Amino acid sequence: MQRKTKEEVALLYQQMQDHICEQLEKADGKGKFKEDVWQRAEGGGGKTRIFEQGAIIEKGGVAFSAVHGPTPEKIKASLGIEEADFFATGVSVVIHPYSPMVPIIHMNIRYFELENGVHWFGGGIDLTPHYIVAEDAAYFHRQLKSTCETFDPTYYPRFKTWADDYFYLKHREETRGIGGIFFDRLTSSSTMQFQQLLDFSLSLAKIFPEIYAYFMHKNSPLPYGPKHKEWQNLRRGRYVEFNLVWDSGTKFGLDSHGRTESILMSMPPQAEWTYGYQAEPGTQEAFTLEHLKKGMDWITFQS
Amino acid sequence: MQRKTKEEVALLYQQMQDHICEQLEKADGKGKFKEDVWQRAEGGGGKTRIFEQGAIIEKGGVAFSAVHGPTPEKIKASLGIEEADFFATGVSVVIHPYSPMVPIIHMNIRYFELENGVHWFGGGIDLTPHYIVAEDAAYFHRQLKSTCETFDPTYYPRFKTWADDYFYLKHREETRGIGGIFFDRLTSSSTMQFQQLLDFSLSLAKIFPEIYAYFMHKNSPLPYGPKHKEWQNLRRGRYVEFNLVWDSGTKFGLDSHGRTESILMSMPPQAEWTYGYQAEPGTQEAFTLEHLKKGMDWITFQS
Numbered sequence: 001m002q003r004k005t006k007e008e009v010a011l012l013y014q015q016m017q018d019h020i021c022e023q024l025e026k027a028d029g030k031g032k033f034k035e036d037v038w039q040r041a042e043g044g045g046g047k048t049r050i051f052e053q054g055a056i057i058e059k060g061g062v063a064f065s066a067v068h069g070p071t072p073e074k075i076k077a078s079l080g081i082e083e084a085d086f087f088a089t090g091v092s093v094v095i096h097p098y099s100p101m102v103p104i105i106h107m108n109i110r111y112f113e114l115e116n117g118v119h120w121f122g123g124g125i126d127l128t129p130h131y132i133v134a135e136d137a138a139y140f141h142r143q144l145k146s147t148c149e150t151f152d153p154t155y156y157p158r159f160k161t162w163a164d165d166y167f168y169l170k171h172r173e174e175t176r177g178i179g180g181i182f183f184d185r186l187t188s189s190s191t192m193q194f195q196q197l198l199d200f201s202l203s204l205a206k207i208f209p210e211i212y213a214y215f216m217h218k219n220s221p222l223p224y225g226p227k228h229k230e231w232q233n234l235r236r237g238r239y240v241e242f243n244l245v246w247d248s249g250t251k252f253g254l255d256s257h258g259r260t261e262s263i264l265m266s267m268p269p270q271a272e273w274t275y276g277y278q279a280e281p282g283t284q285e286a287f288t289l290e291h292l293k294k295g296m297d298w299i300t301f302q303s
Numbered sequence: 304m305q306r307k308t309k310e311e312v313a314l315l316y317q318q319m320q321d322h323i324c325e326q327l328e329k330a331d332g333k334g335k336f337k338e339d340v341w342q343r344a345e346g347g348g349g350k351t352r353i354f355e356q357g358a359i360i361e362k363g364g365v366a367f368s369a370v371h372g373p374t375p376e377k378i379k380a381s382l383g384i385e386e387a388d389f390f391a392t393g394v395s396v397v398i399h400p401y402s403p404m405v406p407i408i409h410m411n412i413r414y415f416e417l418e419n420g421v422h423w424f425g426g427g428i429d430l431t432p433h434y435i436v437a438e439d440a441a442y443f444h445r446q447l448k449s450t451c452e453t454f455d456p457t458y459y460p461r462f463k464t465w466a467d468d469y470f471y472l473k474h475r476e477e478t479r480g481i482g483g484i485f486f487d488r489l490t491s492s493s494t495m496q497f498q499q500l501l502d503f504s505l506s507l508a509k510i511f512p513e514i515y516a517y518f519m520h521k522n523s524p525l526p527y528g529p530k531h532k533e534w535q536n537l538r539r540g541r542y543v544e545f546n547l548v549w550d551s552g553t554k555f556g557l558d559s560h561g562r563t564e565s566i567l568m569s570m571p572p573q574a575e576w577t578y579g580y581q582a583e584p585g586t587q588e589a590f591t592l593e594h595l596k597k598g599m600d601w602i603t604f605q606s
Binding site: 036048050059061170171172233237240241244245251254255257258260261263264265267268269270271272273274275276 | 339351353362364473474475536540543544547548554557558560561563564566567568570571572573574575576577578579
């Protein structure tokens with residue numbers, strides 16, 4: 001058996017974009033994706049799909065890209081290599097719902113290969129509830145854990161810690177949400193191992209719409225008022241802060257002439273900033289802030 | 304004559320904070336500043352003043368700080384120096400008005416000194432109109448030019464170009480607004496030169512509220528509708544992008560455990576992001592986007 005080529009990986013990823021879009025449209029029941037096809041001057045291109053006029057989803061993007069060409073300077077420097085062509089393909093999703101009771105979700109799978117054979121997989125799924133709810137957090141992490149365990153018993157604990165460390169706002173001393181799993185630069189030394197990493201990334205893309213449909217259906221009927229919307233917009237502000245200040249993918253993209261609109265499709269529809277916001281003790285807002293911490297065991301967490 | 308000590312500079316800067324707050328309260332006629340006094344664990348502290356419930360100003364901050372202690376690693380590295388104590392004092396202002404017809408404004412003056420005698424001044428004023436208006440742009444740049452010319456005929460052209468380069472969103476290929484003046488690390492080799500740089504920075508703090516009061520009075524009576532508010536929120540989104548992605552002061556502060564709430568007082572009250580926004584040709588929005596360019600001569604600019 002030959003290991004899959006980079007073109008085959010890209011094709012499988014593109015199918016994952018189709019799958020995710022189809023499932024999200026079904027779960028929302030009203031909104032539709034609109035596609036923007038783009039080319040990259042140096043090689044390759046992508047399809048950015050934006051969800052509009054949804055019943056539950058206010059702003060969502062599912063982006064696929066497969067790009068190639070001379071390796072960007074920063075990557076060459078970080079790898080200590082000379083001139084080499086690269087190939088990168090991936091699917092990225094960020095969903096911002098109307099309701100503050102429904103969490104924001106993010107998923108990404110990506111594959112990178114250099115012409116010298118160096119290659120790796122990266123990705124993850126993480127959840128940013130506007131309000132932390134123990135039952136929802138446990139459900140989310142149980143889904144990720146059981147998916148991980150189909151592949152390797154060390155994946156969930158390793159990638160859960162990695163997500164805690166990655167999705168962290170150092171300047172706020174808080175996590176972006178309740179984390180999830182995150183991994184990068186996982187490489188393989190055999191065809192079997194390559195296939196396993198590929199399958200793992202595909203399994204995340206498959207489980208992603210199931211997980212999110214669960215929250216869409218369960219939480220979108222919950223009542224909320226202006227106070228909850230205001231809190232949602234403050235949390236969206238923190239989401240913006242993470243993505244623009246700390247997210248290395250976003251920073252790299254903006255710095256290296258990536259496609260700005262595709263990179264910033266992760267931005268919320270609106271956000272707010274209030275100087276020195278203080279949550280009233282004992283409220284759901286205060287509860288949420290108190291638990292945006294690294295190292296939480298969300299599966300056994302009780303409120 | 305002895306040159307002013309760092310404590311005397313700090314005192315003069317603190318008086319500038321008082322002056323600016325007093326003048327802005329007068330111009331707004333309704334809102335008042337609320338003061339937050341804070342201490343820095345490593346030495347020094349500040350007074351952050353936030354404007355609330357204004358008639359014209361929706362969110363504004365005027366921050367003074369005077370901090371000292373061991374020089375942060377990044378500054379030491381950039382200067383190539385070993386252990387040394389630093390002292391830094393400054394005043395920063397950002398004003399976001401309710402009306403999209405009134406521009407956003409930013410001003411900063413700062414003084415930095417190392418115990419080995421190395422010292423410099425930095426600062427500037429720049430304007431971010433939601434809608435570019437030739438007459439307003441000319442007024443603004445004329446004020447800056449004439450203030451600069453009181454000190455040095457080279458200041459305006461040099462610092463205007465510096466502002467164009469500094470307030471630039473590389474990922475959008477647009478300037479934040481119509482620029483203004485920006486300068487950094489201006490050092491002196493004589494008491495007279497030191498006094499001149501100090502006076503120049505003070506003159507900016509003095510002219511700042513006059514300039515902004517002019518726009519408050521002239522533009523806040525102009526009518527606007529929901530379409531203008533939406534555009535304002537998109538432009539505020541770009542303001543967020545500049546500050547969080549490109550502003551080296553903000554990045555340095557967030558990275559070096561600065562006081563987050565004071566650093567992010569520059570954030571607008573709200574912001575919006577729309578995927579792939581396109582201004583309709585021939586509109587005021589399109590006109591504005593077309594002119595967010597470096598190297599514009601705003602004083603002679605005609606629309």
